[in-house]
Structure formats: structure tokens, C-alpha cells
Amino acid sequence: MTRTFPDVSISTDRLELRPLELADVPPLTDMMNDEQIVAWTSVGHPYTADRARDWIVRRAPHERVQGRGIVFGVSEFLTQRLVGVVTLFHTDWRTLSTEIAYVTAPWARGEGYASESVLAVADWLFRAQKFERLELRTAAGNTAAQQVAQKVGCISEGVLRNAWIARSRTEDGGWADIRTDLIVWSLLPEDLEGGPEQFADGSGYAPLPSWR
16 A cells, blocks of 8 residues: 555644645746746746646645645745645655755745744644655755755755756847756754754644545
């Protein structure tokens, strides 16, 4: 039987990480068309509402059901607005390791939401799912992503040379592909600052109804 992550929500003091919903189509579409996200991810551009709807309804749930990972929409508790997405993928159930990626909406940057959501997922992954390794890869020029990796306690393990294609704006307003290096980071259970109890009073996990 295929091993899968449970269908859960994760909460912190400020955020809820939960499955994406159809109501997220407009903000997800806007978020994925942001220039920083287009530049540093492989997201298709332009990112249409139909693409967002397909990701929410079909592709994201399929990742979990097939045992490859899980996708969390990140929303603010107070406003319920979508402020980011965190994804676990390339999951290896034998070695209990997986890779994490995240994007933060332009209207929510500077609030520390990326590091807060990554730490919440890492805590859940290590404590509730008993995983042993979380990996993160950042493009060499993506200093914002590197700062998040450092802030959550990741250890830089090395560089994959010429391993990624980033995008840069051209004079005519289009996009050009640029090859770049990838920095590999890892986080282990013992790397979490404060140990396994750091979220004892700040986060929780709740199984979601099957109809979600």
C-alpha cells in the first residue's frame, strides 16, 4: 500500500497551513504571476486561473494520494487571506526524507511568514511523521530564500553547479532563461533551535474531514 501524508492542517500563532481551496484561485493566480516567483521558480507564465484551479482540484491532492508529498496553502488566522504556499515533494519513505519549497505572496512579505510556515512544517514532519531529513534548494542569486533557510536553522551542504534555470526580465518586457547554481540545504530533527518542544505552545495538528 502506498504510504501517504495524512490530510491535516497545521496552526501557528499567526498562520494556518491547510489544503488549498477553490476560494484560493484568485489570490493564488495573482501570487504566481508575481515577478519574484516567476524569476526563481519553474511556474508556468502567465499563470492563469484555470491553471490555479487545476492545481487545487487535481494536481495538489494527487501529490498526497500518490505518496509524493503534500501541499499546504498558508493563510493568516486573522484575515484568512492566502499569504503563501508550502510544498513537500520528492518524498522518500524508506529514508524518511523529503524536499520543501515555498512561495510567499508579495502582499505578505517582510512579516516572517516564510520562516514561520517552514518551521511549522518541519516540526510536524519530524515530530508527528518521524522524518529524519528535510532538504531545501535555493538558486544562487535568490538571497531571500537563502535567508529563510538560515533563519530556520538549515545547514548548507554544498552547491549543485549549473543545476537550475532561473528567469530574468528582458528589455522588451519578456523573460529569458538563465542557468544558475543551486545551494543545497538540509534540516535534521536535532537542528531545530529549541529542540522538539519549540512549538509546544505555538502550533497544533488537526486531521481534516475526509470530504476535504
